[in-house]
Every structure is written in structure tokens, then in C-alpha cells.
Amino acid sequence: MYFAAQKLGRQLARDSNYIVQHIDAAAAERRQILMRLNNLKSNQCNSNTLIEMRRALFDAQYVIDIGFFTDDQLVCTTGAGKLARTITDNPPDYIRTDTQTNTPVRVRYEPQLYLLLFTSRAMEVIIVRQGNYNLIIDTRAFNDKVIESTQWQVIYKSTDKMFHLAGKNGTYEQVKNSAFLPYESIIKCSTNNPGYCTAAKLPWSQFFADNQFLLIISLILISLAGVSSGLLVDYSLAARRSTITRVRKGLKKGSFYWTYQPIICLRTGKVVGCEALARFEDKYGVLFPDQFIPIIRKANLTWRFTQVMIDKVIKELSTLEVLPSKFKISINIFPCDVETGNVALLKDIPVLTDSRFIICLEITEDEYLDSTVAHAHFKALVEAGFNLSIDDFGTGYSNLKNLQNLSFHQLKIDRTFVQDITTEGLKASMIPNIMELVRKFNYTCVAEGIETNEQEAILKLAGVHYGQGWKYAKPMALYDFKTYLISQKF
Numbered sequence: 001m002y003f004a005a006q007k008l009g010r011q012l013a014r015d016s017n018y019i020v021q022h023i024d025a026a027a028a029e030r031r032q033i034l035m036r037l038n039n040l041k042s043n044q045c046n047s048n049t050l051i052e053m054r055r056a057l058f059d060a061q062y063v064i065d066i067g068f069f070t071d072d073q074l075v076c077t078t079g080a081g082k083l084a085r086t087i088t089d090n091p092p093d094y095i096r097t098d099t100q101t102n103t104p105v106r107v108r109y110e111p112q113l114y115l116l117l118f119t120s121r122a123m124e125v126i127i128v129r130q131g132n133y134n135l136i137i138d139t140r141a142f143n144d145k146v147i148e149s150t151q152w153q154v155i156y157k158s159t160d161k162m163f164h165l166a167g168k169n170g171t172y173e174q175v176k177n178s179a180f181l182p183y184e185s186i187i188k189c190s191t192n193n194p195g196y197c198t199a200a201k202l203p204w205s206q207f208f209a210d211n212q213f214l215l216i217i218s219l220i221l222i223s224l225a226g227v228s229s230g231l232l233v234d235y236s237l238a239a240r241r242s243t244i245t246r247v248r249k250g251l252k253k254g255s256f257y258w259t260y261q262p263i264i265c266l267r268t269g270k271v272v273g274c275e276a277l278a279r280f281e282d283k284y285g286v287l288f289p290d291q292f293i294p295i296i297r298k299a300n301l302t303w304r305f306t307q308v309m310i311d312k313v314i315k316e317l318s319t320l321e322v323l324p325s326k327f328k329i330s331i332n333i334f335p336c337d338v339e340t341g342n343v344a345l346l347k348d349i350p351v352l353t354d355s356r357f358i359i360c361l362e363i364t365e366d367e368y369l370d371s372t373v374a375h376a377h378f379k380a381l382v383e384a385g386f387n388l389s390i391d392d393f394g395t396g397y398s399n400l401k402n403l404q405n406l407s408f409h410q411l412k413i414d415r416t417f418v419q420d421i422t423t424e425g426l427k428a429s430m431i432p433n434i435m436e437l438v439r440k441f442n443y444t445c446v447a448e449g450i451e452t453n454e455q456e457a458i459l460k461l462a463g464v465h466y467g468q469g470w471k472y473a474k475p476m477a478l479y480d481f482k483t484y485l486i487s488q489k490f
């Protein structure tokens with residue numbers, strides 16, 4: 001129990017450090033952007049002001065939109081440009097004084113803000129206003145994937161009041177009032193940004209679920225000490241239900257299945273291929289890709305997962321007689337399997353090499369893709385008949401000058417660029433530049449996340465070859481995919 005308590009304490013310290021690092025980084029970014037913009041001393045929103053605001057946003061990690069105010073009126077934003085009608089600002093939750101500039105910083109938490117840039121979904125944000133500008137900070141930025149605590153909160157404390165900023169409201173109060181068991185919670189405050197603190201909780205049950213060795217040792221000791229068997233049952237049940245255990249077991253027991261989303265030729269409107277997308281369901285319920293994909297990475301199960309996927313996907317698609325030879329099947333490959341060299345083994349998997357389909361490997365942009373070893377792997381894969389596609393282009397590392405060395409066939413524009421089209425945002429304005437690269441290096445281009453006719457028309461005009469998205473169909477289980485293909489007179 002002593003060692004378990006130490007380990008639990010270390011995990012909580014790590015988590016709270018991560019969160020405080022995010023607080024400090026977001027505050028530094030806020031300070032840097034607002035100081036730079038306010039120093040420009042624009043007193044109206046003209047095209048220069050907007051360019052400077054968009055430039056600032058482009059480099060930002062936490063800030064997702066910037067607005068310009070005259071008096072209390074929002075006049076323009078990076079996402080929506082100059083507003084037809086100004087919007088009156090709401091009062092802040094609290095006002096602090098920036099120690100460097102000695103000016104007031106007005107902060108407001110909005111649990112459900114419909115940003116002018118993404119009108120279709122409400123976002124949980126923090127709005128910070130200083131001088132003529134405000135910044136919108138997405139609270140999801142604090143949600144680091146490595147954080148294991150099940151509950152955490154970021155707050156700002158003035159002398160007499162406390163304000164919620166991110167995470168689960170109420171956590172700080174509960175931790176402060178010792179509402180949890182010993183060792184399972186922590187409070188940590190930023191030294192660089194006084195008043196900003198985080199509270200985190202990692203319950204013993206969850207901790208043991210992810211640290212089964214310690215669980216076993218502790219259980220033996222506890223049972224030796226005569227602690228009730230009820231506690232044993234409770235812990236072991238928690239262990240069985242932990243996500244990592246579910247993913248591990250799910251790989252063996254077939255809880256993963258794959259859905260298929262069609263890829264459409266934008267010129268002819270015909271289905272030319274599909275992407276295989278993983279889903280998970282076991283007796284405890286459904287897990288979504290953004291829950292299980294990070295766990296697969298963290299638990300080093302990427303290659304095992306890809307093997308299961310290939311076996312299942314190629315076998316079941318091969319049963320669809322409606323699919324012609326040369327139909328393009330896109331499967332996702334983890335960049336870490338390029339780094340470890342596992343991708344080279346794809347050439348030795350007969351269901352892939354003997355398949356009547358074109359197998360397209362989608363690999364997310366990553367710094368490692370630029371290494372000599374990675375280039376050699378890609379070349380060998382292309383020689384073995386695979387197509388290669390850069391996935392989520394524009395979101396990660398992109399050393400554009402090296403596109404020509406990569407042996408890739410295809411570039412997939414990330415859906416955030418497509419979503420930006422409707423609001424004429426910064427990312428959408430970059431699509432013509434991406435298309436220039438596509439033409440220069442003789443790539444084909446797929447745009448993902450097409451939801452509307454307007455997006456499709458603009459992408460078609462820009463010269464994008466293929467499209468994927470809910471406008472055509474959501475990812476479907478095999479049987480529904482077959483019915484869909486038949487309905488398309490495929």
C-alpha cells in the first residue's frame with residue numbers, strides 16, 4: 001500500500017504539473033499576442049489589423065479566435081472578418097491587472113459559446129480581453145492526453161472569490177474540503193501566474209485498474225491483513241472495467257470492428273474507394289476512436305491493432321462481389337510503426353499483396369516521415385504496389401519542401417480546413433496553396449469532412465480530386481456499406 005500510495009502521488013503530481021504547464025503556456029501566449037497586437041495601436045479594424053490578428057492566430061497553440069473591440073463593441077474577428085453588425089461585450093467574471101503593462105485583463109468563462117467561426121457547435125472557452133483585443137482560448141487545450149486523473153479543474157482565486165476556468169466544476173472545492181480518500185487528490189498552483197491553480201483527483205480504483213501488478217501485491221497484503229473480501233471484489237471489478245484492459249481484451253476477443261466510409265470522385269460523383277475506420281463495443285459499452293487510439297499508442301499495441309485491422313478489413317471487403325478490382329481501400333497506419341520499421345512487414349502480408357484492391361496506406365504527417373529510413377520504407381512499399389497518402393494534411397508537422405522526396409501518391413486535406421470554408425476562415429484561404437503543391441508534385445488530393453454542397457463546390461473549383469464526408473455517407477458497417485454501394489448502382 002505504501003508503494004502504491006507513492007506511485008499514485010507521483011501520477012497526481014505529474015498530472016497537476018502538466019495542467020499547470022498548460023496554464024503557464026496559455027498565459028504566456030495570451031500575454032505575447034495581446035501585447036504585440038495592442039502595440040500596433042490600431043484604433044479601427046482594417047485589413048492590416050485583420051492580417052496581424054490572423055498572423056498571431058496562426059502561430060497560436062491555445063487561442064482559436066481573436067476579436068477586435070472599439071469601446072465595448074466587437075467589430076471584427078479572425079474567423080468571421082469584419083462584422084456586418086457590431087456585438088456588445090458581456091461583463092467579465094473577474095478583472096486582473098497585467099503586471100507588465102499595468103492594464104486591466106478581463107476574463108470570462110463561457111461554458112457554451114457559439115463561435116462566429118464554428119456556428120454549428122457550442123464550445124467551452126475562456127475569453128480574455130485586454131486593450132482593443134480579445135482572445136478565445138479553447139479549454140480542451142488543457143486536456144492533455146497523458147493526464148490520467150479522472151477529474152480535474154482549473155480555477156482562478158482572487159482574495160475573496162474563486163472562478164471556474166476549465167475541467168470539472170466543483171473538483172477544487174471537494175479536494176480542498178478533503179472529500180476524497182487519502183493520497184487520491186492534489187492541489188497545485190502556478191508560481192508564474194499567481195492565483196491560477198488546479199485540483200486533480202485519481203481514485204484508488206482507477207489507479208489500480210491501470211497498475212495491476214500493484215493491485216495484485218496490494219490485494220495479497222490487504223487480504224493477509226484480513227480486509228474484507230468486498231473490497232477485493234470492488235477493486236478487481238474496476239480493473240476489469242478499465243479502458244486499457246478493455247482495449248487489450250477487446251483485441252483478443254473481437255470487440256473491434258471496422259466501418260467503411262466511401263470516397264467519391266468529385267468530377268464524376270462516383271464511389272472510387274473507401275476508408276476503414278475502427279469502432280469498439282464490448283459488454284461494458286462503446287469506446288470512441290479518440291478514447292481507444294491514444295490507449296493503443298500508449299500501450300504499444302499499434303502494430304498488433306493494425307494486424308487485426310488488416311486481417312478483418314481485407315477479408316470482409318473481399319467478400320463484397322460488388323467491389324471491382326482496383327477499388328481503393330484506405331487503411332490508417334500509425335506513424336510510430338514507420339519509426340519502428342514495422343511498416344516494412346506490410347510487404348509480407350499476403351492478404352494485402354495478393355488483394356484485387358489498391359491498398360492505400362494513410363499516414364498522419366509526422367516529423368519522422370522525413371527521415372532517410374522512413375523514405376526507404378516508403379519507396380519499398382510503393383514498389384510492392386501500395387499507394388501512400390499523407391493523412392490530416394495541415395495539422396501536424398509539414399516540411400513542405402520535402403513532399404517531393406516522400407514517394408507519396410496522395411495528400412488528404414484535414415477536415416478543419418474544409419469546415420473553415422463556410423466561414424471563410426484562415427485555413428480555408430490556404431486550400432489554393434495546398435492545391436498548388438498537389439499539382440507541383442503530381443499528387444492526387446482528397447478532402448475529408450465534406451458536409452455541405454457549398455464546401456463540395458468550392459473544393460471542386462479548387463481542383464480537389466476526391467471527397468469524403470457526411471455529405472455522401474457516414475462510416476457504415478459492412479452490411480450497410482454493401483446496401484449503399486448497390487443503391488449507388490455501383
Ligand SMILES: Nc1nc2c(ncn2[C@@H]2O[C@H](COP(=O)(O)O[C@H]3[C@@H](O)[C@H](n4cnc5c(=O)[nH]c(N)nc54)O[C@@H]3COP(=O)(O)O)[C@@H](O)[C@H]2O)c(=O)[nH]1
Binds near residue numbers: 261332333334415448
Ligand atoms: N491507426 C488507425 N487509426 C484509426 C483507425 N480507425 C480510426 N482511426 C483514427 O481515429 C481518428 C478518429 O476516427 P473517426 O472518429 O472514425 O473519424 C473519422 C470520420 O468518421 C470523420 N469524418 C468523416 N467525415 C466527416 C464529416 O463529414 N464530418 C465530421 N465531423 N467528421 C467526419 O473523420 C475521421 C476521418 O479519419 P482520417 O481520415 O483518418 O483522419 C482518425 O484520426 C482516424 O484516422 C484504424 O483502424 N487505425
